[in-house]
Amino acid sequence: MSRCELTGKGPVVKNLVSHSNIKTKKIAQPNVQKKRIFSRILNQMVRLQIATSTIRDMEHMGGFDTFILNQEEKALSKRALDVKNRIRRKMAAKKK
Secondary structure (H helix, E strand, C coil): CCCCCCCCCCCEEEEEECCCCCEEEEEECCCEEEEEEEECCCCEEEEEEEEHHHHHHHHHHCCHHHHHHHCCCCCCCHHHHHHHHHHHHHHHHHHC
């Protein structure tokens, strides 16, 4: 079962409804891809499993760094939370 490491998006159970109104359970998997994303603040590539809808959202918000900093911590995986903390430390070090 695949899960997006940035948004927590995972499998969803849905019903297929036939013409005779018979409901059949089906599991819809998110389109999760293993991607290498460039972090401008860290100046390096980060490898994460991300849903394609998350990639579109990142581009809309202005990039990986702004997206992950605005994301809630409870939705992030341990690896993504580690990347977020590294970005915060690097930004704090630049301000000093």
